[in-house]
Amino acid sequence: MSDLIADVAGRARDASTDLALATRATKDAALEAMADSLITDAVAILAANAGDVDAAQAAGVPDHMIDRLRLDQGRVEEMAQGLRDVAGLPDPVGEVVRGSTLANGLELRQIRVPFGVVGIIYEARPNVTADAAGICLKSGNAVLLRGSSSALRSNTAIIDSLRRAAASSGLPEDVVQLVPGEGHEAARSLMRARGLVDVLIPRGGAGLIRSVVEESTVPVIETGVGNCHVYVDAAADLEMALRIVLNSKTHRTSVCNSAESLLVHEAVADKFLPTVVAALQESGVLIHGDQHFAAYADVVAATDEDYAAEYLGLEMSAAVVPDIEAAIRHIRRYSSAHTDAIVTGSQSAARRFTAAVDSAAVIVNASTRFTDGGEFGFGAEIGISTQKLHARGPMGLQEMTSTKYIVTGDGQTR
Secondary structure, X not given: OOHHHHHHHHHHHHHHHHHHOOOXXXXXXXXXXXXXXXXXXXXXXXXXXXXXXXHHHHOOOOHHHHHHHOOOHHHHHHHHHHHHHHHOOOOOOOOEEEEEEOOOOOEEEEEEEEOOEEEEEEOOOHHHHHHHHXXXXXXXXXXXXXXXXXXXXXXXXXXXXXXXXXXXXXXXXXXEEEOOOOOHHHHHHHHOOEOOEOEEEEEOOHHHHHHHHHHOOOOEOOEOOOOEEEEEOOOOOHHHHHHHHHHHHHOOOOOOOOEEEEEEEHHHHHHHHXXXXXXXXXXXXXXEEOHHHHOOOOOEEOOHXXXXXXXXXXXXXXXXXXXXXXXXXXXXXXXXXOXXXXXXXXXXXXXXHHHHOOOOEEEEOOOHHHOOOOXXXXXXXXXXXXXXXXXXXXXXXXXXXXXXXXXXXXXXXX
16 A cells, blocks of 8 residues: 555544534535535636546547536536535434344444445546535545546546535545545555555446456445346337437436447337337437347447447447347346336336346336436435445445444343
8 A cells, every 4th residue: 555545544534533423514514515615616627627628638538438527517516516415315324223122121223324434436527526525424434536537637626625615614624535646556555445445436437347346455335337228118108118218328328327228029119110210310329239120220230249338328239029028138138237127008017027127226117317316316426336235226325324233231241
């Protein structure tokens, strides 16, 4: 572990002790102050972000990554509102998960407590900086943020703003810190800071997540990529299905809850395919399809790699399936277990799909774009976990806590 990482992690651990004792009123005041500070500092934040965007464009970074990197006044205001939303949520710290009085008279309570120090390694999405800081603060955790070098100017400006606001509210400014250094060595040191960092969360592409999971000695909560599916069932309302497919795919293509794969039951294929293909292509979507889709337009012949791909752009894999069981088998083979949706008017089909599809979120008759902490009412989110231990799905305040047992007696011995 480098001396720099040991220093910031040590300061974070000291700050986490003070934060764990902070009242909800103090934490909420800090979050409101952080939101105000982002708005006040918007000009400086946007200027820093413009430098990052210019450098990324000059380096030939793909458009979908530029979209993730770019901030504007609206996105800064959304970041601030996300902090206000978190301030308005119940404080999870101290919540009694369960309690009882044992036969021997001992009073047993299991309560929520902060992890302590949380490290987050993420790619070029500066809005994650504010979201993560807000959720960690409200849940009582100090946070070490390691963004990508392509967003360094933006993240530095945002974190400077947040730290000043935290200090003005009576909390240690070190409850939020940017991990120093630009190379992979700094990230690796954070991954090895076991004993100083309690939990590490990677948020980004498959390569980043795999690297953190494989190299870290700090416990990891694994977030996942989003190869999300929409399955149009034989009993679907096809007008509804068209709206859902278009929104799932084209509303915002560079995010993990954007649909990447379309499956259509053969019973409605002749009627639905001409409409959905025309609408997708009008929206600029390149279809990687099977022979059924190829009958209605020029498509790229789909391969196994296409069906497994997370495109993060105006591309989509597509296939016709003979029945719901084939759709479920396709999804279980290719899905990243993030979000998968069915459009159907059949309750039995919906029950079968939701029971058999093993994903963090399974949606009936709605867009995949709803798998989001804000949309679920959690406020902002740390990320979307696709693992099955501790947290699964959008990670809000409760998912950023552990528990401990408080046992109270009056002299009992065993």
